[in-house]
Amino acid sequence: MNKYVIIFHVGAPIDETPEFIEANMAWFKKLGDKLIDSGNPFNPDAEAHISMGKIEHKPDTAAGYSLINAGSLDEAIELVKTHPLANMEGCSTNVYETMAM
Numbered sequence: 439m440n441k442y443v444i445i446f447h448v449g450a451p452i453d454e455t456p457e458f459i460e461a462n463m464a465w466f467k468k469l470g471d472k473l474i475d476s477g478n479p480f481n482p483d484a485e486a487h488i489s490m491g492k493i494e495h496k497p498d499t500a501a502g503y504s505l506i507n508a509g510s511l512d513e514a515i516e517l518v519k520t521h522p523l524a525n526m527e528g529c530s531t532n533v534y535e536t537m538a539m
Contacts (some may be wrong), residue, residue: 439507440516441536442514446499447499461522469517470507477504499530505521511535 452458466476479502487494501523508514514533523529 439509440511440514442506442508442511443532443534443536444477444504444506444514444518444521445500445532446502446504446523447530447532448501448523449499450483451525452501452526452529465521466504468520472507474505474507478503480524485506 466473480500482501485495485498485500487498489497506514506517508517511533514535518524518531518533521531524531
C-alpha cells in the first residue's frame with residue numbers, strides 16, 4: 439500500500455449544511471481501513487507562501503487535507519473522486535503519492 443495526500447480546494451466558503459456534513463462523514467466511513475488521517479481544514483487567515491527567502495501572503499484555494507492508503511494512484515483517484523468536494527462546483531481535489539525517504 440502507498441500513502442496519498444489529498445488536498446481539497448474550494449473557490450468560495452462552503453455552506454456546511456447537514457447534508458454536506460453527512461456526505462463528508464459517509465465518505466470517510468466508506469474508506470474504512472484505507473483512511474490514515476481524516477485531516478483538518480486549513481485556516482485561511484494563517485497561511486504564507488515562501489519563495490527565495492521572501493514571505494508573501496497571497497490567496498490560495500487549498501482548504502484542507504486527508505491521508506489515505508491505496509494500492510496505486512488509480513485506486514486513490516477512484517476513492518477520492520467520490521468525495522463531496524470533488525463533485526461540487528468551484529471545488530476540486532488533488533491527489534499526491536508520497537515517497538519513502
